[in-house]
Amino acid sequence: MLWNTLLLALRSIRRNLMRSCLTILGIVIGVAAVITMVTLGNGATKSVADQISSMGSNLLMVLPGQRFGPGAVPGAPFRIADVDAVRHQITAARAVAPVVSKSATAVYQANNWATAVTGSSNEYFEAGNWEIASGRNFTEVEERSGKAVCVIGETVREKLFGRQNPVGSQIRIKQFSCEVIGLLRAKGQASMGQDQDDTVVMPLRTVQRRIAGNQDIGRMTISVKEGASIDTVKDQLSRLLRERRNIGDNEDDDFRVMDTRQIAEALTSTTKILTMLLGAVAAVSLLVGGIGIMNIMLVSVTERTREIGIRLAIGALEREVLLQFLIEAVVLSSLGGLVGIALATAASISLAGLMDIPYLFDLGINLLSFLFSAAIGVIFGYFPARRAAGLNPIDALRHE
Amino acid sequence: MSDAALIRMSGITKTYGSGNVAFQALRGIDLAIEAGDFVAIMGPSGSGKSTVMNILGCLDTPTSGSYEFEGIRVEQLTRNGRALLRRNYLGFVFQGFNLLARTTALENVELPLIYRGQPTAHRHAAARAALRQVGLEDWEHHTPGELSGGQQQRVAIARAIVTRPHVLLADEPTGNLDTRSSQDIMDLIQTLNHELGITVLMVTHEPDMAEYARRVIRFVDGRVESDRRNDGEGV
Numbered sequence: 001m002l003w004n005t006l007l008l009a010l011r012s013i014r015r016n017l018m019r020s021c022l023t024i025l026g027i028v029i030g031v032a033a034v035i036t037m038v039t040l041g042n043g044a045t046k047s048v049a050d051q052i053s054s055m056g057s058n059l060l061m062v063l064p065g066q067r068f069g070p071g072a073v074p075g076a077p078f079r080i081a082d083v084d085a086v087r088h089q090i091t092a093a094r095a096v097a098p099v100v101s102k103s104a105t106a107v108y109q110a111n112n113w114a115t116a117v118t119g120s121s122n123e124y125f126e127a128g129n130w131e132i133a134s135g136r137n138f139t140e141v142e143e144r145s146g147k148a149v150c151v152i153g154e155t156v157r158e159k160l161f162g163r164q165n166p167v168g169s170q171i172r173i174k175q176f177s178c179e180v181i182g183l184l185r186a187k188g189q190a191s192m193g194q195d196q197d198d199t200v201v202m203p204l205r206t207v208q209r210r211i212a213g214n215q216d217i218g219r220m221t222i223s224v225k226e227g228a229s230i231d232t233v234k235d236q237l238s239r240l241l242r243e244r245r246n247i248g249d250n251e252d253d254d255f256r257v258m259d260t261r262q263i264a265e266a267l268t269s270t271t272k273i274l275t276m277l278l279g280a281v282a283a284v285s286l287l288v289g290g291i292g293i294m295n296i297m298l299v300s301v302t303e304r305t306r307e308i309g310i311r312l313a314i315g316a317l318e319r320e321v322l323l324q325f326l327i328e329a330v331v332l333s334s335l336g337g338l339v340g341i342a343l344a345t346a347a348s349i350s351l352a353g354l355m356d357i358p359y360l361f362d363l364g365i366n367l368l369s370f371l372f373s374a375a376i377g378v379i380f381g382y383f384p385a386r387r388a389a390g391l392n393p394i395d396a397l398r399h400e
Numbered sequence: 401m402s403d404a405a406l407i408r409m410s411g412i413t414k415t416y417g418s419g420n421v422a423f424q425a426l427r428g429i430d431l432a433i434e435a436g437d438f439v440a441i442m443g444p445s446g447s448g449k450s451t452v453m454n455i456l457g458c459l460d461t462p463t464s465g466s467y468e469f470e471g472i473r474v475e476q477l478t479r480n481g482r483a484l485l486r487r488n489y490l491g492f493v494f495q496g497f498n499l500l501a502r503t504t505a506l507e508n509v510e511l512p513l514i515y516r517g518q519p520t521a522h523r524h525a526a527a528r529a530a531l532r533q534v535g536l537e538d539w540e541h542h543t544p545g546e547l548s549g550g551q552q553q554r555v556a557i558a559r560a561i562v563t564r565p566h567v568l569l570a571d572e573p574t575g576n577l578d579t580r581s582s583q584d585i586m587d588l589i590q591t592l593n594h595e596l597g598i599t600v601l602m603v604t605h606e607p608d609m610a611e612y613a614r615r616v617i618r619f620v621d622g623r624v625e626s627d628r629r630n631d632g633e634g635v
Binding site: 004007008011015016303306307309310311312313314315316317318319320392393394397 | 454457459460461479480483484486487488490492494498499500501502503507511512514515516517559563
């Protein structure tokens with residue numbers, strides 16, 4: 001009975017090719033959209049996390065204030081004395097770099113380029129694993145006196161100098177001119193369009209005086225010596241800064257010490273939310289696909305009811321008719337689900353390639369969309385048929 | 401006349417609706433039909449002739465009364481029991497043909513055999529034989545949309561007889577056909593009755609068509625008004 005019913009179901013799918021294709025199409029689009037969105041989102045999250053962890057596990061970032069967004073506790077920025085104290089008292093610290101970041105436009109002859117200007121010391125290059133490709137880093141005199149010199153990233157060179165060697169040239173930033181003394185080795189495009197090479201680094205004091213106009217230090221980047229315990233260093237840092245910032249025993253920190261894992265978490269939480277949003281939008285398309293299927297099924301219910309009447313009249317049992325319709329619905333929606341998964345896989349792989357993020361196969365979302373589409377197909381294919389098969393054959397035959 | 405009738409109905413009534421709007425389509429029908437007979441059921445519209453046909457064909461159930469088919473008490477059968485009775489003993493021809501759309505003549509004809517669970521080779525052979533019997537052996541791959549009304553009705557007849565039913569029930573089989581096709585269809589049905597011995601029950605309102613039958617039963621207002629035999633006809 002099963003074999004014969006399968007034959008009947010497949011024949012019915014084949015002879016109603018248009019209806020079958022439309023049914024499948026709705027599911028294909030919905031499933032493909034959901035899976036592609038979630039897969040790309042996961043890839044982006046992974047990419048951010050990878051990038052952070054490539055900085056090494058021995059990196060600490062110290063920021064004033066607690067938490068971002070609502071409920072944030074403000075904290076005073078650090079001073080150069082804080083940086084010196086950390087340098088002297090945290091013996092496990094290999095490099096302690098004060099960082100001030102400002103956006104500014106760099107100009108060379110007719111070219112100008114909006115970029116991020118970072119004020120720091122030579123330790124910034126050490127902590128961030130930057131290499132000088134040509135030229136040199138800052139001298140002690142330049143750092144102390146806040147001379148107008150800068151080391152630029154590959155992207156800034158390309159935008160301002162083209163293929164020319166920039167070392168020794170003068171560029172203009174804000175209202176002052178600044179000598180390019182070095183060029184950083186390219187690190188390459190990071191995820192989500194964030195370009196690590198789009199940077200200009202100057203001595204801390206230069207940025208403080210000429211761009212920021214104050215003595216604030218936005219954050220500290222600290223690399224910890226090989227073999228030292230990150231947690232111990234975090235504890236020491238915390239104790240030192242609490243003491244320097246006069247925080248009482250029962251008060252909360254007004255600064256944050258984050259290791260690589262925590263930085264990664266802070267950054268990936270954004271892409272995770274985006275993934276959920278995109279997934280939700282795509283889920284709407286899956287729902288619309290489901291409504292499309294419902295429409296097609298309901299429109300064809302008159303014809304199908306008469307067909308059921310014919311089948312009952314020539315001796316089909318109610319359960320045989322129902323089984324046929326169930327198989328039809330399952331075959332169509334599974335086929336739609338499988339084509340959707342295939343399409344999503346192809347789209348995800350090629351889009352991930354374009355966006356320079358890894359492709360991650362997510363079994364959960366594939367399974368979930370497949371089951372959802374199958375459920376829609378079965379519900380809307382099977383239940384109208386069940387009503388029709390319960391009629392007296394003559395009433396089904398006369399259905400208008 | 402044999403005393404073991406193929407079909408025996410007694411006191412069959414059928415009421416549609418209930419209360420004030422109730423409509424009594426059949427008001428107590430007693431009927432016996434012998435195997436091999438060709439019976440025409442006539443009457444004006446609303447006389448209950450189609451209703452009695454549907455009950456005879458187990459497509460509908462009576463409100464009361466008893467119906468015996470080859471000794472089987474039909475009113476005691478379940479839905480599935482009636483479906484199996486249709487599958488094994490009955491063949492239907494409708495006024496509106498009721499073929500499956502976009503389905504070839506061959507597939508339409510072999511459909512009842514699929515429900516009987518017959519193997520593919522046998523199904524195809526039997527369906528082709530039935531199509532040959534109705535003169536459509538060259539049209540087996542055509543769908544109903546590509547066939548004339550007369551041809552569609554022949555496909556429907558082939559589908560009805562492919563299972564070698566004991567009884568062929570035809571509800572206004574020529575109602576949608578022109579005179580020429582109608583005569584062809586009636587000749588075909590008569591041949592099936594004479595040569596294969598299939599009992600034929602046919603509803604019609606055309607006296608010309610009733611002429612082909614051996615026995616004519618007239619219905620008026622849900623009752624049998626007259627019951628006569630066309631002696632000397634067709635032989």
